[in-house]
Amino acid sequence: MKRVVFDAGAIATRVQELGADITAAYPDGDLLVLGLLKGSFIFLSDLVRHVNRPLQVDFLVASSYGDAMESSGVVRLLYDPETELEGKHILLVEDIVDSGRTLNRLVELLRERNPRSLEICALLHKHIAHELRHPTRFVGFDAPHEFLVGYGLDHAENFRHLPYVASLQ
Numbered sequence: 001m002k003r004v005v006f007d008a009g010a011i012a013t014r015v016q017e018l019g020a021d022i023t024a025a026y027p028d029g030d031l032l033v034l035g036l037l038k039g040s041f042i043f044l045s046d047l048v049r050h051v052n053r054p055l056q057v058d059f060l061v062a063s064s065y066g067d068a069m070e071s072s073g074v075v076r077l078l079y080d081p082e083t084e085l086e087g088k089h090i091l092l093v094e095d096i097v098d099s100g101r102t103l104n105r106l107v108e109l110l111r112e113r114n115p116r117s118l119e120i121c122a123l124l125h126k127h128i129a130h131e132l133r134h135p136t137r138f139v140g141f142d143a144p145h146e147f148l149v150g151y152g153l154d155h156a157e158n159f160r161h162l163p164y165v166a167s168l169q
């Protein structure tokens with residue numbers, strides 16, 4: 001059974017606020033918004049429409065969950081952006097921070113490319129990742145410690161299309 005945790009209206013309001021926060025944080029623009037696929041595809045497309053600065057968009061594809069509800073611990077990078085990252089303000093956009101393993105690995109990889117700055121924006125944060133090596137500067141919602149689906153998040157590739165976030169517990 002599914003229980004709605006964040007409905008479409010609450011998400012739209014929060015995404016608009018995050019867009020305003022990001023707009024204020026980058027007065028000069030010149031931002032590269034890097035979406036982590038697949039989970040961020042809906043969040044990113046809504047978010048960038050509320051960022052009122054010059055920006056570019058690219059994507060990374062990583063996967064660690066497969067069809068499971070627990071991270072395999074091995075974060076695989078399936079697509080690496082072709083955009084030059086050196087000297088850019090990078091905003092990495094994630095749907096959810098759970099164990100934090102994905103972010104730890106990606107921050108490591110992205111830092112090697114010498115960006116001018118690197119910040120993270122996540123729609124949802126479970127706040128259970130104790131070993132996170134990089135703080136999440138922009139967080140949409142503190143999330144319950146339950147497996148969530150919808151608005152881009154999947155279970156075994158299902159439910160990504162739901163306009164709300166729901167719990168499977």
Ligand SMILES: O=P(O)(O)OC[C@H]1O[C@H](OP(=O)(O)OP(=O)(O)O)[C@H](O)[C@@H]1O
Binds near residue numbers: 037040094096
């Ligand atoms: O903090 P963590 O425990 O690492 O979990 C968060 C990551 O897990 C999910 O990705 P997944 O590997 O399921 O790929 P997906 O984005 O294609 O769904 C989610 O989209 C995050 O990227």
Ligand code: HPA
Binds near residue numbers: 096098099147149
């Ligand atoms: O709660 C979750 N739901 C979907 N994908 C995820 N990846 C990490 N945590 C989650």
